[in-house]
Amino acid sequence: MESKKLKKNKLGQVFSTDIVVVIIIVLFGAIFLVLNQINQTKDISPEERFDNAQTQSEILIGSLEKDEIIKADNSIDVNKLLTLNDKDLKEELNIKNDFCIVFEKDGKLVKIDPNSKTYGIGSENIIVNGEPCK
């Protein structure tokens, strides 16, 4: 009777240790997979980043053309451009990244509206010659 009880307890101990080892291995595996996934997300190649930026800029230009801010003769309607709101535009075009539209001539800054110090249209996180985009 005594020896039967002992055998049952021993079996219980062995079983629980195995389960703990398996659980630890599974946990490690899961952590590895999650970390690997995160690393993969961070490791976007420069080409992919450029492609993303290009796609986003094309969407923006398409929208500016639709709203006749870029006219058929390739000229810009500055007054209409100044009415743009970057948050509304991002929402409307489903753009997640910050952007800023600027103008330059021969590498020199062209102020979109010198009086209101508007040098760029877009996210205020982007700074153009010391002034945040508007």
Added chain:
Amino acid sequence: MLKKTLLILGILFYTLSISYSIESVPFNCEYQQTSYAWDTNFQTLFSTSADLSAQASLDLSGYYTVGGGYQIRCYAQNSQQTGFVEFEIKDKPNSNIVCGDEVNEIMYFTGEENARVARDYNSAYHTKVLCANFDKSDGVMHLVWNNQDLSVRDYACMFKTNDIKNGLISSCDANYNSGDQYLYSVWGILFDSIDSLNCRADCSSKLDDRIYSICSLKIKACSDVPLDCDGSLYGSWVKSTDARYPNTEIKCEAPWNNYRTSKFTNTSLQVTTTQGTCDNLIKIEKPFILDDEQVKMGIYVCSD
């Protein structure tokens, strides 16, 4: 019936082709060393000692014509394409017209040697005039003294100058150490006739909506057109070179006195982000036209 229809269509096509194009005739200029292998149809306007910040010599048989001297020569065919416009230096002792007509007097000089150039005559300083000898029926020469690039519209660049009243002369492709040293390029075009421009009362052409000071031949008020607006679209803003209004733009429409602070700067474009908001700022750029100027639109995208 078919013949009549074809005739009417032919007349209509001919009329339309006349009405919707500005007729100009071949005109080209070169600023080269005297020893350059010149095309024989190019005629000498005047000589200079160098191709950068030089004074003019009007004595074509003497000073600057040998050795390292330079010359400005132009090729200008008349509208019938039967001959060439002749350029000639004449004495101008007073305000009397000494060339064939007012429009034939194309620029003025302070003397025969070591001379400075001017767009408008001032009897206190100028003793010589450059005549472009041709009949009104042979065409109308339009010279524009401003800081725009008119080469895209078939104007020929004659030379650059730092001042329209008392200017030194440089070649059109001269490079300077400081950017704004020479504000003006002198551009020339030869129209068939003033009528071919179809000038409106506001001094713009019906054909391309651009402003032509030479419309003053038909409409006196067009002599008030500021030189910065010559060749620009009516109603557009252009950079002003008027020293009374530094760093400004002028609105190219009557009464020609509406100024605003200039969009165009001499400051290099610098784009950054607020700290920690973007590690990968990518620039995509495309050419567009802003205020009648060719510019690049840059879209900076935070591609994190």
